[in-house]
Structure formats: C-alpha cells, structure tokens
Amino acid sequence: MANDPITASVHDLINSTDPEAAKLLTLEGDRQETTLELIASENHASPTVMHAMGTCFTNKYAEGYPGARYYGGCEHHDEVERLAQDRAKELFGCAHANVQPHSGAQANAALFLALLKPGETFASLELSDGGHLSHGLKVNMSGKWFSPVHYPLIRDEASSGFETIDYDEAERVCMEHKPKLIMCGYSAYPRVIDFARFRAIADKCGALLHADIAHIAGLVATGVHPSPFPHCDVVTTTTHKTLRGPRGGLFLTNDDEMAKKFNRALFPGMQGGPLMHVIFAKAIAFGEALKPEFKSYQQQVVANARALAEAMIGCGYRITSGGTDNHLMLVDLQTRDADLTGADAEKWLEQAGIITNKNGIPNDPRPPKLTSGLRLGTPALTTRGMGETEMAEVAGLIDRVMDARGDDAKLAAVREDVRALCARFPLPSVGSTVGA
Numbered sequence: 001m002a003n004d005p006i007t008a009s010v011h012d013l014i015n016s017t018d019p020e021a022a023k024l025l026t027l028e029g030d031r032q033e034t035t036l037e038l039i040a041s042e043n044h045a046s047p048t049v050m051h052a053m054g055t056c057f058t059n060k061y062a063e064g065y066p067g068a069r070y071y072g073g074c075e076h077h078d079e080v081e082r083l084a085q086d087r088a089k090e091l092f093g094c095a096h097a098n099v100q101p102h103s104g105a106q107a108n109a110a111l112f113l114a115l116l117k118p119g120e121t122f123a124s125l126e127l128s129d130g131g132h133l134s135h136g137l138k139v140n141m142s143g144k145w146f147s148p149v150h151y152p153l154i155r156d157e158a159s160s161g162f163e164t165i166d167y168d169e170a171e172r173v174c175m176e177h178k179p180k181l182i183m184c185g186y187s188a189y190p191r192v193i194d195f196a197r198f199r200a201i202a203d204k205c206g207a208l209l210h211a212d213i214a215h216i217a218g219l220v221a222t223g224v225h226p227s228p229f230p231h232c233d234v235v236t237t238t239t240h241k242t243l244r245g246p247r248g249g250l251f252l253t254n255d256d257e258m259a260k261k262f263n264r265a266l267f268p269g270m271q272g273g274p275l276m277h278v279i280f281a282k283a284i285a286f287g288e289a290l291k292p293e294f295k296s297y298q299q300q301v302v303a304n305a306r307a308l309a310e311a312m313i314g315c316g317y318r319i320t321s322g323g324t325d326n327h328l329m330l331v332d333l334q335t336r337d338a339d340l341t342g343a344d345a346e347k348w349l350e351q352a353g354i355i356t357n358k359n360g361i362p363n364d365p366r367p368p369k370l371t372s373g374l375r376l377g378t379p380a381l382t383t384r385g386m387g388e389t390e391m392a393e394v395a396g397l398i399d400r401v402m403d404a405r406g407d408d409a410k411l412a413a414v415r416e417d418v419r420a421l422c423a424r425f426p427l428p429s430v431g432s433t434v435g436a
C-alpha cells in the first residue's frame with residue numbers, strides 16, 4: 001500500500017470517516033502485495049487506471065450513446081465515451097466499438113438478445129472443455145433460453161492435436177445442427193484459436209461467427225495472438241484480464257448492421273446507465289495498451305507462460321495439450337500424484353500465498369467441486385516485472401506445496417519464500433511503466 005501514495009491517501013480519507021471499511025482496504029492491499037497471483041483471468045491494473053475509477057464520472061446518468069443521451073449535462077461524458085470508442089477501434093483495428101457493457105458476461109447476454117430469438121441454436125465449446133458459463137451452461141441464461149450444441153476437443157491421445165479443438169468435428173456438428181451463431185474464444189484453452197477455420201465452417205453452415213476474446217484480448221491487441229478480424233462478424237471481450245484495464249466488457253465489429261443491433265440490445269435492451277467512471281478508466285487503459293511497451297509486456301506474458309509450463313513439466317506434471325501458446329495452462333495434477341485434487345492443491349497453495357484456481361481438465365474423472373487440474377496464468381506476475389527465471393522459481397514453490405501435502409510448518413516455510421519473492425517485485429507504483 002505504501003507503494004502507492006494515492007491509495008495511501010484514499011485509505012487515510014476513508015479511515016477518517018469509516019475505519020471499519022478502511023481496514024479491509026489495508027488487508028486487501030497487503031494480500032495483493034505479498035501473494036503470487038496466478039489466476040489466469042486476473043491482473044494488476046495500473047494505479048492510473050485504478051484511480052480513474054474513483055472519480056466524479058461516477059456521479060452522472062448518461063443513458064443512451066454519445067450525442068443521443070436521455071439526460072442533460074453529458075458533454076464531457078460524450079467526449080470520454082468517444083475517446084474510449086476511438087482507442088478501442090484503433091487497438092483492435094475495427095470500425096465499431098461499444099464500451100458500455102458492464103462485464104464480459106453482460107456483453108455476451110446482449111449479443112444473444114441482439115442476434116438470436118429464444119430457443120434458437122448456437123454452437124460453442126462446453127464449460128468442462130474450457131468454455132465459459134455464458135456460452136450455454138444450463139444454469140446460465142444462454143443455456144436456459146437458447147439451445148446450445150457443443151463442438152468437442154480431440155480425445156484421441158495418439159493424435160498430435162490431443163486436447164485441442166477438433167475443427168473437423170466442429171464442422172460436422174455445425175452442419176448437422178445448423179446453428180445461427182458459432183461462438184469461439186474460451187476461458188481455459190491454452191492454444192491458438194484458428195479464426196479462419198471457424199469462418200470457413202460458419203460460411204458452410206450459414207452461421208454468424210462470434211469470438212469471445214475475454215482472456216486473450218491483450219495478446220490480440222498487440223498481435224501476439226492472431227486477430228478475430230476480419231474473420232469474425234462480432235467480437236466481445238472483458239477489459240480486465242490480459243488487457244489490464246478496469247473490470248468491464250467491450251463489443252467490437254466491422255459490420256454496421258451488427259453494431260446497430262448490439263447497441264440497441266445493450267441499451268435499452270439489457271442495461272440502464274453506463275458506468276461512466278469505468279468507461280473513463282477504459283479510455284485510459286486503451287491508451288496504455290496502444291503504447292509500444294504494452295506489446296513487450298504481452299510478449300513477456302507468453303514467454304513466461306512457456307517457461308512456467310516447461311518448469312512444471314520438469315517437476316513431473318502433465319500440461320494439457322502438452323503446453324501453451326498463450327498466457328495460461330492447465331496442469332494435470334494426477335500425473336504428479338494420483339490422489340491429488342485441484343481443490344486440495346488450490347487450498348494448500350493459498351495457505352502458502354500462491355493464488356490459483358482449481359479447474360477441470362478435458363475428460364476430468366472428478367466433479368467440478370474437486371477437479372484434477374489447476375489453471376495457471378502469467379499476466380499478473382508479468383505485470384510485477386517477473387521473467388522466465390522467476391517462473392522456474394514459482395514452479396519450484398508450487399511443487400514444494402504439493403510435497404507438503406497440507407503440513408502447516410512446511411507451508412509456512414513456503415509462505416515466507418513467497419513473501420520474499422513478492423518483495424523483490426513490488427506491485428506497479430504511481431507513474432511507473434508496469435510490467436515491461
């Protein structure tokens with residue numbers, strides 16, 4: 001916390017009127033400073049982006065879009081939103097951007113409202129294969145009110161593409177079910193997505209093609225992962241994962257009609273007033289992402305993921321699909337120890353100050369509450385300035401936790417080493433160029 005004078009002064013301000021709340025801010029600041037954040041969907045936004053959210057832009061109702069608002073007093077809000085839109089379009093190389101979705105799942109929900117009628121069919125990857133709950137899980141609106149069909153991963157261990165998307169099978173599934181929309185883009189998929197191949201499938205079966213680049217947006221923006229454009233009709237993303245902006249969603253397209261449909265579906269279809277303080281922070285984050293150092297950051301994220309995967313393999317773990325092309329990997333814990341579950345691993349790692357999430361692996365024999373896998377991602381550690389050398393160190397720490405099997409003294413010893421590593425790589429400070 002002392003690392004960031006603005007947060008410190010915000011803390012003092014809150015503390016002067018509400019010490020109970022201020023204490024929680026201190027605790028969370030310390031937690032983030034002293035733990036290793038390996039959750040693939042998380043990152044540390046720059047202090048500029050974080051503090052941009054705590055501004056007077058939160059006070060305003062700006063329902064509508066720039067130049068067509070339902071409230072007076074929006075002149076600066078129009079400029080802020082246009083700035084965010086223009087930077088998003090430049091960043092992703094497309095013609096239209098809607099910066100108002102409150103989150104990635106909201107953006108996807110608005111997409112369904114815009115493009116599908118209740119009961120219509122769409123194709124996606126199932127959650128248990130690496131998809132997202134907003135891509136047709138039964139308990140989600142997308143699975144309750146629409147009809148998902150799922151394309152699979154390659155299940156044949158002997159195949160070179162084991163555990164990657166089975167594009168031939170995807171084509172067969174889509175030709176059989178003729179979905180109105182095909183979704184690609186995932187939450188736990190470590191390999192490059194072949195958007196051109198999906199385009200060919202969509203053309204063949206007469207579907208619209210949607211990419212949800214929530215996880216890989218930062219990689220896409222810098223050319224470290226191929227772009228969904230020009231192949232995809234519509235694109236949604238979050239802004240807070242690899243893109244390292246404020247928590248939020250974003251919609252992108254090159255198609256005028258798609259843009260109109262989405263804009264109407266999001267407002268007034270789904271949401272009320274936009275979160276203008278978050279849109280202000282999105283504009284700033286997109287500005288950061290347009291700088292050359294953001295590209296070196298993304299390249300380091302991917303280099304770190306490779307180094308971490310190799311080091312984990314060196315410690316006796318299997319990585320699904322044999323490795324990673326992006327910022328994340330799925331570790332198969334069974335290969336290290338047959339009775340090791342993702343749930344135990346996550347709990348023991350947290351005790352040692354290493355923050356991860358248990359995750360099902362393809363064909364996981366265990367239920368989602370236990371799982372046999374661990375998802376690891378490098379965006380947050382890379383933001384702290386860590387490189388390949390530290391990734392080998394992190395793999396060693398993870399392996400010591402697995403060896404300890406819940407032994408409190410051994411976990412406490414790892415916790416101390418995690419603290420020491422974190423102290424060498426403080427969180428981004430005000431004015432610093434983070435992670436590059």
Ligand SMILES: *Cc1c(COP(=O)(O)O)cnc(C)c1O
Pocket residue numbers: 041102103104105106108131132134185186187212213214215238248249
């Ligand atoms: C994280 C994620 C989302 C949802 O984002 P929220 O901001 O949590 O709603 C949507 N799609 C994919 C593929 C994701 O990984």
